[in-house]
Amino acid sequence: MTARRRGSVWVAAVRTPVGACSAVLLAVVVVLAVVAPLVWGDGAAAIDTDAIGQGPSGAHPFGTDSLGRDLLLRTLVATRLSIGLAVLATAIGVGTGVVLGTLPSVLPRWAGRLLIAAVDIAVAFPGLLLALFFAVIFGVGTQGAVLAIAFAMAPAFARLVQTLSASVSGRDYIAAARIAGVGRLRLLARHVLPNIGEPLVVNATIGAGSSLLAFAGLSFLGIGVQAPDYDWGRLLREGLDGIYVSPVAALAPAAAVVLAGLAFNLVGETVAAVVGVRTRATRRAAGPLPAPRPAPGGEPAADAVLAVENLQVAFPGPGGWTVPVRGVSFTVRAGEAIGVVGESGSGKSLTALAVSRLIEAPGVVTADRLEFAGKPLASATDRELGTALAMVFQDPMTSFNPARRVGGQLAEVSERHHGLSRRQAFARAVEKLTAVRVPAAARRARQYPHEFSGGMRQRAMIGMGLMGEPKLVIADEPTTALDVTVQRQVLRLLARTRETEGAAILLISHDIAVVSQTCDRMLVMYAGRVVEDLPTGGEARHPYTRALLATTVDLGTDRDEPLEVIPGRPPAPDQVPPGCAFADRCPLASERCRTEDPVLEPAGAGHRVACWHPPAGVLSGQSHEEGAA
Structure with a gap:
């Protein structure tokens, strides 16, 4: 299956215009390199004293050289040596670059720093200048030219390897391998190099074209391939001697260099594009979208800011469509605060992204109703929606542009959407920073994230969300990775925003205690569905909600008792069982729970629960012990 999928990826890449051109050119170059010396080798070496220095003719399309030898045949035969030497120089250069790039991780720190400094100095010089320098050191001839070009390109690959290795070294699996006692050499060979191999291959393929051009340049200057051997650069030099008499004599080797270099570069572009083709090929193989399950209809409230009915988010995979959000329905009224809770992977953030129209291809969003402020989100334009919908992301460091000042990024909202001048927009940005309790807002606005x-x-x-006077603020885990004091300040700020701006709040969190303190209603999600919709402080009826409440720790928790946990783990989005997804972890599950999937049913005023056996509830705003009391 994997080999077949990889084959289809390459087929899809070759079908593109760039891929088709690269495949054809590379095939021609390879065939000529193999066949030309065998078929035309004797003809290219044949001396004809009666045809010395002739121009193009029927017998010699590109004319002859100073010994009467056919220039077209010599150009074709020179393909093997020209391509072979370029590939050899590239292989040596890439190998040397990989060694130089990985050595700082193995050597002592002082030696590693010294090597990095030497590589940095070498990279600062143009490649051809380095090649000429090394050619003088290694001597005139084919061997010296190969080593000169290889060592000239090695510093660039060493810098690339250093950069890629640094980006991988901070990953968790590298840290885990170090903790496990994996040696440095094994760490490089098994964990670092395999994960940076793809960009190295792409750059090596493109680098082969540069090596070919550099080799032709050295031979043209007379310090590359020497007689009686000849490559395209040497043929070009010989053709230039009589260019004023027969200009076409230099055309054949020049065209060969250009076409072969173009072939290598296009192959590199095709290899680089294969990563993007994989996604498209997978999407085509996914088949039709799964049909959403029927959901009870109903008109949303008259003051509804957001109406969601039977929302579904699907992504294509090798075995079909994966549906991590499966039929979510809820309504957010004006000025209302709703919390969405659940374990990681329950579909909370995907629901928020779908509502915000931030699900990118190949993901697909469908819904029976998805309306914001009375407008259908699927067909509404950005101008129609304006800035009434604001999104506060989980990690603001990755949401802000690190190269721009904070005030300028906030001001951009008003410049683009409200038509304010740059000065007016910046003043409004300072005003909003002051409103969210940023001290010295005027000075802070000129700082970077x-x-x-x-x-x-x-x-x-x-x-930034308040710059457009939003009707709804979606906050996706806004207190993650913040200490308790700062968490409280952020939650107070959201509550204050709701009071002063009149905006509705959709707060997504894995912490049910945070939602209980901030929101009016609570949506409990599990395996991509809402399993309970209840008022904060109401009686929890679903076993999963009760389990979440039981795991809540507060100052009154008995430290001598073991912490409550929910046994098992949520199912993967592509492995959801046919019945209730929580059945395998639920102590009240019956055979019906394993075969029939419950739907949200009314369980009191403003309360819905999807459970075949809802137990007597505990208050959702209290800890487990307080509810039991």
Whole structure:
């Protein structure tokens, strides 16, 4: 299956215009390199004293050289040596670059720094200048030219390897391998190099074209291939001697260099594009979208800001469509605060992204109703929606542009959507930063995101959402990775935004205690569905909600008792069982729960629950012990 899928990826890449051209050119170059010396080798070496220095003719399309030898045949035969030497130089250069790039990780720190400094100095010089320098050192001839070009391109590959290795070294699996006692050499061979191999291959393929051009240049200057051997560069030099008499004599080798270099570069572009083709090929193989399950209809409330009915988010996979959000329905009224809770992977963030129209291809969003402020989100334009919908992301450091000042990024909202001048928009940005309690807002607005603390960046992100006077603020885990004090400040800021701006809040969190303290209603999600919709402080009826409440720790929790846990783990989005997804972890599950999937049913005023055996509830705003009491 994997080999077949990889084959289809390459077939799809070759079908593109760039891929088709690269395949044809590369095939021609390879065939000529193999066949030309065998078929035309004797003809290219044949001396004809009666045809010395002739121009193009029927017998010699590109004319002859100073010994009467056919220039077209010599150009074709020179393909093997020209391509072979370029590939050999590239292989040596890439190998040397990989060694130089990985040595700093193995050598002592002082030696590694010295090597990195030497590589940095070498990269600062043009490649051809380095090649000429090394050619003088290694001597005139084919061997010297190969080594000169290889060592000239090695510093660039060493820098690339260093950069790629640094990007991989911070990953968790590298840290785990170090902790496990994996040696440096094994760490490089098994964990680092395999994960940076793809960009190295792409750059090596493109680098072969540069090597070919550099080799032709050295031979043209007379310090590359020497007689009686000849490559395209040497033929070009010989053709230039009589260019004023027969200009076409230099045309054949020049065209060969250009076409072969173009072939290598296009192959590199095709290899680089294969990663993007994989996604499209997988999407075509996914088949039709799964049909959403029927959901009870109903008109949303008259003051509804957001109406969601039977929302479904699907992504194509090798075995078909994966549906991590499966039929979510809820309504957010004006000025209302709703919390969405659940374990990681329950579909909370995907639901928020779908509502915000931020699901990118190949993901597909469908819904029976998806309306914001009375407008269908699927067909509404950005101008129609305006800035009434604001999104506060989980990690503001990755949401802000690190190369732009914070105030300028906030001001951009008003410049683009409200038509304010740059000065007016910046003044409004300072005003909003002041509103979200950023101290010295005028000075802070001129700083970069990295100069803000985590809590300050989160406040600035909320301030950016307020630049457009939103009707709904979607906050996706806004207190993650913040300390308790800053968490409380951010939650107070959201509550204050709701009071002063009249905006509705959709707060997504894995912490049910945070939602209980902030929101009016709570949506409990599990395996891509809402399993309970209840007022904060109401009686939890679903076993999963009760289990979440039981795991909540507060100051009254008995430290001598073991912490409550929910046994098992949620199912993967592509492995959801046919019945209730929580059945395998539920102590009340019956055979019906394993075969029939419950739907949300009314369980009181403003309360819905999807459970075949809902137990007597505990208050959702209290800890487990308080509810039991």
